Amino acid sequence: MGMTMTQKILASHAGLKEVKAGQLVMANLDLVLGNDVTTPVAVNEFRKMGVDKVFDKNKIAIVPDHFSPNKDIKSAEQCKCIREFAYEKEIKNFFEVGQMGIEHALLPEKGLVVTGDVVIGADSHTCTYGALGAFSTGVGSTDMAAGMASGKCWFKIPEAIKFVLTGKMQKWVCGKDIILHIIGMIGVDGALYQSMEYTGPGLANLSIDDRFTIANMAIEAGAKNGIFEVDDKTLNYVKEHSTKIPVVYKADDNAEYSRTIEIDLSTIKPTVAFPHLPDNTRTIDEVGEVLIDQVVIGSCTNGRIEDLRMAASIFKGKTVNPKIRTLIFPATQKIYLQALREGLIEIFIEAGIAVSTPTCGPCLGGHMGVLAKGERALSTTNRNFVGRMGDPLSEVYLCSPAVAAASAITGKISSPEEVM
Known part of the structure; x- marks a missing residue:
């Protein structure tokens, strides 16, 4: 039996000719990632191992982005x-305030992840890099420590779901709507410990930013990873951002999948996930009247330049509802600078929006956008669990940048068509 993209990548990194679903392998790692929440635990475990050096100081990335810029004394200590660990171990890819971005936008931008890599990160949304045809997945801090020490990690080979994409998206529909549609269809456990593998002629109509968004939320369907078939868009992105040599792994024609799902992109409408799970979805015409208190545009899911451009195209010449706190977080310094040069930041500020330095802060209810009891946020982030962005009695609704921008203007969850 043939192998899927994920299975081929893991087989290669384990030094095996073939692998099968359920098989345990130890694979070599191309990159180990941690942030300011998970790395301190990993550092403690690393020191317990009695190891003097990391396996490769060029293959570890540490990005303080969750509670950074530091929100309090505890986060400063983290x-x-x-x-101190990064300086002590001479870790090359340590990105501090002013240099950093949200980790899952920053690493591809820096060229640290390319096609065919195996990446682990002590953050569940490490699956983002599957957009580039890499195998990437989240792990615990102990696994991060072991990865830093040995450059290896154990994996159970996942089964895969094949998503065949066809058609072209309607106006105002983007990658966020696609992945919310998929999660709404299969459920938050619909791909449990499986690989979500995307192929089909519809890929040609998805930008790299769309693919990052879709791969990012694979974990929201319970998946081990998400991964896209490599095409010219992928290789052009890698060539532009990295000097590393990409290795393309294509699924065999006789690869075995647990199921195949066909999706016509032209049928997908702007989609909103209601509290308190990402699979509680409704299309924009099914939403009804939902008043909101805060809008957040940004995060590792939707803080890229295409997201900001989409939002700016709606905000231009308009102002947000005075009752709505609207926050925008470019995902990296480079994206922030590009948005500034394109005049997007001016559009946002003139619309009455607060624009922040890159941070994960509001997404996890850490800082810079925490919700009070009974408040509702509409957000382009990836999770809407109970208490995710603040008080347990607050609510989070997930959507695309276009729906978020339109809703900030009207004061309720709205279609972009309502304000354009």
Whole structure:
């Protein structure tokens, strides 16, 4: 039996000719990632191992982005811990405030992840890099520590779901709507410990930013990873951002999948996930009247330049509802600078929006956008669990940048068509 994309990548990195679903393998790692929440624990475990050096100081990335810029003394101590470790171990890819971005936008931008890589990160949304045809997945801090020490990690080979994409998206529909549609269809456990593998002629109509968004939320369907078939868009992105040599792994024609799902992109409408799970979805015409208190545009899911451009095209010449706190977080310094040069930041500020330095802060209810009891946020982030962005009695609704921007203007969850 043939192998899927994920299975081929893991087989290669394990030094095996073939692998099968359910098989345990130890694979070599191309990159190990941690942030300011998970790395301090990993540092403690690393020191317990009695290891003097990391396996490769060029293949570890540490990005303080969750509670950074530091929100309090405890977060400052967390960042101090990992800063000292990074300097002590001469870790090349340590990105501090002013240099950093949200980790899952920053690493591809820096060229640290390319096609065919195996990447682990002590953050569940490490699956983002599957957009580039890499195998990437989230792990615990102990696995991160072991990865830093040995450059290896154990994996159970996952089964795969094949998503065949056809058609072209309607106006105002983007990658966020596609993945919310998929999660709404299969459920938050619909791909449990499986690989979500995307192929089909519809891929040609998805930008790299769309693919990052879709791969990012694979974990929201319970998946081990998400991965896209490599095409010219992928290779052009890698060539532009990295000097590393990509290795393309294509699924065999006789690869075995647990199921195949065909999706016509032209049928997908702007989609919103209601509290308190990402699979509680409704299309924009099914939403009804939902008043909101705050809008957040950004995060590792939707803080890229295409997201900001989409939002700016709606905000231009308009102002947000005075009752709505609207926050925008470019995902990296480079994206922030590009948005500034394109005039997007001016559009946002003139619309009455607060624009922040890159941070994960509001997504996890850490800082810079925490919700009070009974408040509702509409957000382009990836999770809407109970208490995710603040008080347990607050609510989070997930959507695309276009729906978020339109809703900030009207004060309720709205279609972009309503304000354009």
